[in-house]
Amino acid sequence: MLVRNARLADGRVRDVRVEGERITAVGTDLDATGEVIEARERLLLPGAVDVHVHFREPGDPHKETWRTGSRSAAAGGVTTVVDQPNTDPPTTTGAAYDQKELCARDAHVEYGINGGVTAEWDPETLFDRPLFALGEVFLADSTGDMGIDGDLFEDAVHRAVDADVPVTVHAEDATLFDTAARDAAGDGVGTDADADAWSAYRTAEAEIAAVERAVEIGVSAGARLHVAHTSTPEAVDVVADAPETVTCEVTPHHCLLSRTDLDDLGTLGRMNPPLRSEPRRAALYDRVVDGRVDLIATDHAPHTRAEKETTLLSAPSGVPGVETMVPLLLAETRDGPLTVERVRDLTAAAPAATFGLERKGRIEAGMDADLALYDLDRPRSVTGDWLHSKCGWTPFEGFEGVFPEWTLVRGDRVYDGAMDTFGAAAGENVRSGPS
Numbered sequence: 195m196l197v198r199n200a201r202l203a204d205g206r207v208r209d210v211r212v213e214g215e216r217i218t219a220v221g222t223d224l225d226a227t228g229e230v231i232e233a234r235e236r237l238l239l240p241g242a243v244d245v246h247v248h249f250r251e252p253g254d255p256h257k258e259t260w261r262t263g264s265r266s267a268a269a270g271g272v273t274t275v276v277d278q279p280n281t282d283p284p285t286t287t288g289a290a291y292d293q294k295e296l297c298a299r300d301a302h303v304e305y306g307i308n309g310g311v312t313a314e315w316d317p318e319t320l321f322d323r324p325l326f327a328l329g330e331v332f333l334a335d336s337t338g339d340m341g342i343d344g345d346l347f348e349d350a351v352h353r354a355v356d357a358d359v360p361v362t363v364h365a366e367d368a369t370l371f372d373t374a375a376r377d378a379a380g381d382g383v384g385t386d387a388d389a390d391a392w393s394a395y396r397t398a399e400a401e402i403a404a405v406e407r408a409v410e411i412g413v414s415a416g417a418r419l420h421v422a423h424t425s426t427p428e429a430v431d432v433v434a435d436a437p438e439t440v441t442c443e444v445t446p447h448h449c450l451l452s453r454t455d456l457d458d459l460g461t462l463g464r465m466n467p468p469l470r471s472e473p474r475r476a477a478l479y480d481r482v483v484d485g486r487v488d489l490i491a492t493d494h495a496p497h498t499r500a501e502k503e504t505t506l507l508s509a510p511s512g513v514p515g516v517e518t519m520v521p522l523l524l525a526e527t528r529d530g531p532l533t534v535e536r537v538r539d540l541t542a543a544a545p546a547a548t549f550g551l552e553r554k555g556r557i558e559a560g561m562d563a564d565l566a567l568y569d570l571d572r573p574r575s576v577t578g579d580w581l582h583s584k585c586g587w588t589p590f591e592g593f594e595g596v597f598p599e600w601t602l603v604r605g606d607r608v609y610d611g612a613m614d615t616f617g618a619a620a621g622e623n624v625r626s627g628p629s
């Protein structure tokens with residue numbers, strides 16, 4: 195197959211040859227053998243690598259399944275996802291890992307499976323499996339109530355170092371939460387709830403202190419430590435000042451939404467860590483734009499609208515995002531601060547490099563043919579009805595997004611945007627099999 199006259203992120207127009215599962219040439223005037231796709235100078239990006247999703251199987255298939263979650267990924271130009279361990283059962287033993295791997299047979303995109311840590315975990319059997327990473331290790335409770343104490347975290351980090359596995363951490367220190375602010379939340383429902391109380395409760399200081407402590411532990415253990423969903427500029431700076439073995443991710447929702455949006459979002463906007471003040475959001479986004487943030491990941495955390503539209507204290511935490519990440523960021527290159535190259539780096543090249551995926555994240559001969567084509571001149575309005583996640587809603591309703599025309603995974607067209615159809619569920623585990 196030949197993708198002819200594609201505009202790459204750096205502006206060059208090139209032909210890209212795909213043979214079987216790989217890109218075999220990137221050049222000009224390449225011979226057209228086999229199927230030819232005329233890109234007509236539309237934008238070709240490497241498939242995005244989202245190292246933080248929650249696909250909810252096993253346990254909660256009413257929220258999301260591997261089928262619906264991976265379709266949502268493919269329809270958003272994401273070709274590799276990494277699933278987190280707070281499922282039911284939690285992915286804290288070898289047997290639980292195997293159970294999740296069976297669910298992942300429905301994946302339309304490439305995937306990794308993380309292992310989790312609780313008091314009941316079984317490191318022997320867990321590290322026997324090809325973990326993508328150990329994590330997200332929860333230093334405070336979030337969905338799944340997997341919060342652990344500092345001693346167990348330290349022990350887990352040492353075991354991960356011995357197993358040569360990176361660690362990802364959900365860093366909040368619950369002793370620094372403002373429980374009075376939480377308890378003051380009334381019993382309004384949905385958009386009538388005082389959703390801002392969640393941001394007042396899970397303080398910025400709680401994140402900053404937990405990130406400082408996690409980084410200390412990670413560095414002294416010699417770990418590869420990745421901080422999940424940093425939501426404050428201060429926490430990003432802690433990571434940026436640490437050795438290169440420490441990295442962080444930021445979510446699109448912490449870049450594009452702030453506490454000022456909670457009047458409209460109500461309980462839909464409850465997530466951990468919570469939305470921050472407008473100045474903090476802007477300072478966080480600055481760090482994404484200038485490259486101090488290592489990578490973007492979505493923390494795609496679907497819950498049904500019915501589950502979310504209750505009181506603030508009974509609503510589950512989390513928002514979906516895997517399908518809207520690249521589209522929203524590309525829309526930001528039209529009239530916002532981001533460049534297309536930065537979007538490519540943050541969503542594909544950097545996550546692949548950070549987690550050692552040698553054949554992902556770049557458009558070069560020898561790489562897997564994970565690709566998506568976009569028309570930057572044709573943004574659409576984001577709407578939950580149209581997205582493919584089972585949860586059926588988005589916190590970005592009405593935002594502009596540039597969605598892919600098609601998405602390839604290892605040379606197969608897994609998503610056709612014109613038809614809104616999907617190819618076979620042939621995603622593979624990026625940590626198993628021949629490398």
Ligand SMILES: NC(=O)N[C@@H](CC(=O)O)C(=O)O
Binds near residue numbers: 466
């Ligand atoms: N971010 C969230 O608010 N929720 C996540 C868990 C998590 O990442 O903390 C979920 O699984 O629902």
Ligand SMILES: [Zn+2]
Binds near residue numbers: 336364423466467
């Ligand atoms: Zn988390």
Ligand SMILES: [Zn+2]
Binds near residue numbers: 246248278330493495
């Ligand atoms: Zn998460």
